[in-house]
Amino acid sequence: MEVNIEPSWRTQLNDEFEKPYFQELATFVKNEYQQNTCYPKGKDIFSAFDHCPFQEIKVVIIGQDPYHGPNQANGLCFSVKDGIPHPPSLVNIFKEIKVDMGKTYPESGNLEHWAEQGVLLLNATLTVRAHQAGSHQKKGWEQFTDAVIKTVSRDLEGVVFLLWGGFAKKKSSLIDKSKHHILTSGHPSPLSANRGLWFGNQHFSKTNGLLAQMGKEPIDW
Secondary structure, three states: OOHHHHHHHHHHHHHHHHHHHHHHHHHHHHHHHHHHHHHHHEEEHHHHHHHOOOHOOEEEEEEEEOOOOOOOOOOOOOOOOOOOOOOOOHHHHHHHHHHHOOOOOOOOOOOOHOOOOEEEEEOOOEEEEEEEEOOOOOHHHHHHHHHHHHHHHHHHHOOOEEEHHHHHHHHHHOOOOOOOOOOOOOOHHHHHHHHOOOOOOHHHHHHHHHHOOOOOOOOOO
16 A cells, blocks of 8 residues: 655555555545545644654654544644644643743644654554544554554664653553653643643653753754
């Protein structure tokens, strides 16, 4: 199957695209998009990869599912398109950055500028049917994105993985801790944040500290 993805990722993942599970996944996704409203737009499914070439990855943030409301999802986890109200988790991310980094709360919730600095904003499932959270889970996406995490772990060094919440923390088993950094905390969703599991984690300044130690440019959050 021909997958329209940034060239460095094509090189890394070509074998994955040829596997039977991915062929089945591609057929499922194609049918879903033909028969239902799905998010993100077809051209944005691999947007997290297109904005962040493989060799330029410094940080990986793992989400679970794309937003399932109209005009929200843009292919990057936690991110929304320009002009769209910020979902609760994203609000809490920006609040933590404001306190941690002393930055002004931003107008736009579009995180493409993070991706372009080397932050891979990876949802475990890359598509969803409108208004049906989790509707494309367990169709093959998780196997694919686990392969992405393993590939980053195997072929790169000194990547900072930010694992927020129970689902993301389980991915730590895929990461070689001897050559990468893992920071964990509760999820930024209100359910978790309001129980004291998110605010004050300082992941954004800590990430930049780790990058500086490795001689890498910090992220402008």
